[in-house]
Amino acid sequence: MNDQALLGLRPDLRIIADHVAAGSRALDIGCGDGALMAALRDHAGVDARGIEIDATNVASAVARGLSVVQGDADVDLVGYPSGAFDYAILSQTLQTTRAPDKVLDELLRIGAKAFVSFPNFAYWRVRASLLWGGRMPVTRTLPVAWYATPNIHHLTIDDFRAFLKERGIVTEGAWFLNGDRLTSEWAANFRAEHAVFLIRR
Template identity: 95%
Template sequence: MNGQALLALRPDLRIIADHVAPGSRALDIGCGDGALMAALRDHAGVDARGIEIDAGNVASAVARGLSVVQGDADVDLAGYPSNAFDYAILSQTLQTTRAPDKVLDELLRIGGRAFVSFPNFAYWRVRASLLWGGRMPVTRTLPVAWYATPNIHHLTIDDFRAFLKARAIVTEGAWFLNGDRLTSEWAANFRAEHAVFLIRR
């Protein structure tokens, strides 16, 4: 994929874009303004579709010439047929859903594989904020105060791994980010701010 297009993407989206097979079909759930979809379409020939809850983001994505509908991941994924896509993508959205377990089931029903990225609430700076300050953290990756955050499920990398193991979901790939850079899997639950998983049944 074109290097400039990748550099313009958020770090977790860059990882996803780099690992979606050219010419495949992808559904981006919670696609925002469509930045990832546009990169996949323009530089990898991906048939990218999107669903987004925010009307302003839907308008921005449609203005890019993208196929995006307004919808809610918690209720509207049931309308998609099984195995309609090669990839279902859920980036920085899992922790905002009301029923993340059901949303993940839908992802794996709709797509042969699913990319899931999320902030790691066990990151050491988050732990330190709670331990030493006694307050919910506000960080670069969690920039909104507790009363205004859309995050309603505070999961960690180890929580997600345990969830996958309990449901016999296969991890095909996992990437861990500290800031904008990849970090190793070693102690990722403590050291990584973000995680990206590629999973399948």
């Protein structure tokens, strides 16, 4: 996808958009207002569908002419047929689900491959906030106080890698972000604020 098509997308969404094959079928779970779906549709000819829990976001996505339904990743993915999509996408949503292990199973049942992005709770600024301040961190990527955050599962890059290994899930690609910039895999669990993984069975 050309650089112009990626303008305005969140950094993790830019990575995903750049690695979804043109003309493929994709389901974006927790698609927000449909920004990624619109970019995939308009610039890569992707047959993009979405599911989103927030009614206002659903209305915004539908207003863009996107095929989005209101639904909850924890309960509604079972209604999708196996192998219906080339890609299932879960961006910045895994840590908000009640049963992330089951949601990941559904992603890999529905899609041949899955993109998963999440904030890294082992990032050094998060660690420092807990160590020196003794309080749950509020950062640029975790901007909401503990009592209002939708994040109910606090995972790290190393947690996710271990989860994949235990279940025999293959990592096809992994990207690590510090702010808006890619950072190397070296010490990513300490140095990266977010991670993006491309996985398959």
